[in-house]
Amino acid sequence: MPIVTLPFVELVDRFGPVPDGVELDVWDVEAPHARPDEVAVTLLPFYFAGRHRWQYVHDLPELQLLQLPSAGYEHALPHAPGHAQVANGRGIHDDETAELAVGLALTSLREIAAFQTDRAAGVWDARVTRSLADRRVTVVGYGAIGAAIATRFEAMRCDVTVVARTAREQDGRQVHAFGELPTLAASTDVLVLITPLTDETERLVDADLLAALPDGALVVNVARGRVVDTDALVAELQRGRLSAALDVTEPEPLSAGHPLWATPNTVLTPHVGGNTDLSVPRTLELMRRQVTALAEGRPFENVVHA
CATH class of the missing domain: 3.40.50.720 (NAD(P)-binding Rossmann-like Domain)
Incomplete structure (x- = not known):
């Protein structure tokens, strides 16, 4: 069963129903995922740094989509695994x-x-x-x-x-x-x-x-x-x-x-342009659409690197 990972329990709790055949899991990319062969979509944490974390992402052989919560993506492209698409957070902020x-x-x-x-x-x-x-x-x-x-x-x-x-x-x-x-x-x-x-x-x-x-x-x-x-x-x-x-x-x-x-x-101001109480609900809206696309075999949104 394909797994979609979200970095915080709050996001999973607020996500709502998921399509049949898809599982949600909490993963903050601070350690290897317990079932790396099943992870299909990963939403990175909002503030993501550290080369050791990128190795955990590279260790997901079936990863289809790496979802960024930010509109900017220049920080992620050099480190993203080549076998996965990368999508940015266009529309969230x-x-x-x-x-x-x-x-x-x-x-x-x-x-x-x-x-x-x-x-x-x-x-x-x-x-x-x-x-x-x-x-x-x-x-x-x-x-x-x-x-x-x-x-x-x-x-x-x-x-x-x-x-x-x-x-x-x-x-x-x-x-x-x-x-x-x-x-x-x-x-x-x-x-x-x-x-x-x-x-x-x-x-x-x-x-x-x-x-x-x-x-x-x-x-x-x-x-x-x-x-x-x-x-x-x-x-x-x-x-x-x-x-x-x-x-x-x-x-x-x-x-x-x-x-x-x-x-x-x-x-x-200390880089707070996209840091309000709208960030979580807008991120969840995008992720629900991405999960539906995964379940239905449709193209993902906001792909900046394929």
Whole structure:
């Protein structure tokens, strides 16, 4: 009987009925599975690291699908077994991450964090801040999360431009190519990063691109820290020319004494874009569909490597 493994008891308890001929099992990939020859689908834990764990995955000869709970998959492909398909968590974190992107922008522009510091100090300073409405927002990365982010900024009455690896028409929007970024940057008030981390996007936002942004522009990163040249960003922040609102950094977590702990005009959250109370139910929705596909012999969803 094919086994589908989930990393936590809670997920198995909340899963509900499974198709005939499929068994659910709890496996956190901290030790070899007791019945490796029967495991067909494995959902990795939400935070997964350690080469010894990957060996346990490789030891599953009948594994058909390795399911990631994250939209990003660059961390898994080099270690995934060649005989299994790999699927990402596309659709799980769209709303969560889009909410945070807008929230980070508002926190920075409306100085929400600074007002809380004033509160702690007993200071009442009703100063003028910047509105998000009417800002020119460039969203870099136009997958499912990028589209969700663009829609939300449009709802905030922003002028939104979207950018991806290739230029195209999609969802009624003109998608610009990465090569157009230097030109687009010159008229960008808020640069939002949600592109996957690839060889092409590593340090896509380098010193030259940051320099092309106008004075006072805001960089919002909900993608991966390595999409940005951190040293170049720190230099711009220390000069006070740009602002940043970051959910991801390089390195991550930040080391003690790293400049980003103290740069001005900076809002920082600890990579929580996909970490809300929606994560578990959305993950279960996807896994139920994957289990049904397994039982019915249909293709799996979200396959990024076959």
